[in-house]
Amino acid sequence: MGEGNREEEPQTSNKHGGWITFPFIIGSFACMTLATGGWLANLIVYLIKEYNISSIDATLIFNIVNGCLSVFPVVGAVLADSFFGSFFIIVISTSISLLAILSLTLTATIHSLRPQPCDHNNTSITCSSSPSKLQYTILYSSIILASCLGSGGSRFTTATLGANQYDTTKHQNIFFNWFFVTLYAGYVASSTAIVYIQDNVSWGWGFGICLAANVVSLAIFLLENRFYRLDKPKGSPFTSLARVLVATARKRLARVQVGSDEGCYYYGDQDHRVGMPVVDRIMLTKSFRCLNRAALITQEDVHLDGTIAKPWRLCKVQEVEDFKTLLKILPLWSTGIFLSIPIAIQGSLTVLQALTMDRHLGSNFKIPAGSFSVIIFISTTISLTLVDRFLYPIWQKLIGRMSRPLECIGLGHVLNFISMVMSALVESKRLKIAHAHLLQGQVEAIVPISALWLFPQLVLVGMGVAFHFPGQVGLYYQEFPASLCSTATAMISLVIAIAYYLSSSLIDLLHKVTKWLPNDINQGRLDNVYWMISVIGVINFGYYLVCARCYKYQNVEDGGKNVNDSITQH
Structure with a gap:
């Protein structure tokens, strides 16, 4: 935060x-x-x-x-x-x-x-x-x-x-x-x-x-x-973001034109009028130029002592640039939503699969269906340790620099896609055995296939999370201004929340429109669901590559924030 x-x-x-x-x-x-x-x-x-x-x-x-x-x-x-x-x-x-x-x-x-x-x-x-x-x-x-x-x-x-x-x-x-x-x-x-x-x-x-x-x-x-x-x-950073939008809208309605003179903009209480060097000031960028109106000084916007007289009509240049940072990173953020949807769907449907499979370990112990998600946690923990202690040092020796957040997120995309493909293959195998079981006149809910078949796909999910989740945290924390560190954390949480809501909508839609997800999954085609989200994953990965290629790091080249420290902090 x-x-x-x-x-x-x-x-x-x-x-x-x-x-x-x-x-x-x-x-x-x-x-x-x-x-x-x-x-x-x-x-x-x-x-x-x-x-x-x-x-x-x-x-x-x-x-x-x-x-x-x-x-x-x-x-x-x-x-x-x-x-x-x-x-x-x-x-x-x-x-x-x-x-x-x-x-x-x-x-x-x-x-x-x-x-x-x-x-x-x-x-x-x-x-x-x-x-x-x-x-x-x-x-x-x-x-x-x-x-x-x-x-x-x-x-x-x-x-x-x-x-x-x-x-x-x-x-x-x-x-x-x-x-x-x-x-x-x-x-x-x-x-x-x-x-x-x-x-x-x-x-x-x-x-x-x-x-x-x-x-x-x-x-x-x-x-x-x-x-x-x-x-x-101390006040929420979301308030300053809202002020930028309101100030821009009000000045646009008042037909205030964007000026080209840097002296027309408000830089804070200690701007160039009281001796602040120009080189030390945050300069307005040309991107999203319409938002510059929010920092444009008009009549009665500023008190004689240099403070803002109307907070919802005038913002600092820093606040405007912070808002632009959010807009620039928004496309990359949106790719995280479609990256998390398959994980949300798989996490819930795996429980339904486990309920229909043989969950015995030996003759006396039976794995609870709700415990299968622990494989993801264990895989993520082990993968994080191996990545931090072995993969990243090797990466640095071979390439001459540490891995960057966008590269880690990309690896997470790939691992996530492989896990979905494996989920589809395992479900196809489970359904074949279930159908053969039914043809023999057996009506029991439990299919004679070990639930251990679900482990590899969950391990891959955990490995993917170990790359893309810290990568996203590192990207947002590294690229966001210091004043918006809380927002960086909130962006991750919102990705997860939206992914769960969209996954619920998708499952409900498939349940109503197709025959893939009946209440008895032995009579459905859950494998088609996994194949479908695998295709979505490929499309999303292509979209991610386009966004990543167009995005330019703002802090990584000048050594701004330490990515590893940023990941640890969040």
Whole structure:
């Protein structure tokens, strides 16, 4: 959230901030991640088995919930920056999450809050026992509160509060390293241990552990609150972006012409009129020239002391150029949406595939369907380590420079495409066995093929994420102005959110228009879905190559920000 360039900020008090706060912030975040991952990882299975919701509808709900988890961190960050501060947002969000998970736990333990169970051993039988309006209301209210206002509101603000406890970039980098290690470790633990308890012990115990983790998270966070260095709201960067648009529109309506004299523009309180050298000023560029009106000084726009008299009619040149930076990088940002859609679709449909496959390891252990996503987390973690320790140093020796963000994103595109092709091939094999199984008169839902066939495609997804996700973070953080570091992080979150929403729409469209995605996927053509998104991936990769070729780095040539540090910080 723009924490990376704070080494020059003085420490407000020797008794506040520093490493004494580290175990409490990280410990609280670890428990909160465990609580969120515990109810989210197995949500599709819970909706199907306990609420008799169709598999496709459960998938759509899962994708929408994941979208909320990516949208509301941005909302929480804006509220923290602009009005309340990080500490207050974290406390409120964690408390709301606590109430929501308590409600989910009640749905799993009180029989009257769930519909009558159906026979899920035979997917060809349609279940007529649907949840009542009251049961739907309690279920959806719990999920919305847990995902949107709960964990979604505190994810980014915890990172911001943690970084604010340190005075140097070095210490902030160490904190962010542990932040991401904690994030992945929490999801691995929740996607394995808690999901196993939900599948093999009871849903009540599984959600109860999530509830206990949330209680511990809130208690740890509040335990040493007197030592936290609290950040004061400084206003959101989105406000300045909106001001540029409004000021441009107002002056265009007033028929104000764009001037060619640099002295006509507002550079800030200390511009050339008070002796500021021209060489040190941010100059207006010719790109998107119509936006230059926002910085053009007209009558009564500036006070005698050089300050802005009408903030929504006049902006600084720096603010205008910051807005142009967003517009220049927008095409590259849009390619990230279509890169994430296949991952969102695969993450949810893999659960449906696993439910129909043999998930036994040995004679006694059965892998929970909701735990398959942990393969992506493990693959990403291992790949990140190998890339950082081995691939990047070798790359630097061979080429003579470090890899650049656009190159890493491109590799991510390629790996993502290969994973989709492999998904299509594996599903084709699964369907052939399923159809042969049905021809023999067998009606069981489980197809005699090992679910381990799903592992390679998930490993490839994790490898792709290890390239394109840090690449995108590095690109935005490196290229965005320092004043828009928060926006750089928000751009990543918005990509993920939009991808989940679009994937939900695509699945719903295919379900209604084609016969590829029936509720019983053994009767459908899920392989065609994977082939289709593979083709979309190829088209998107071509679009990405065009955007990448046209884009010119603004900071990489002059050594602006360290890309690796930037990735670590986010």
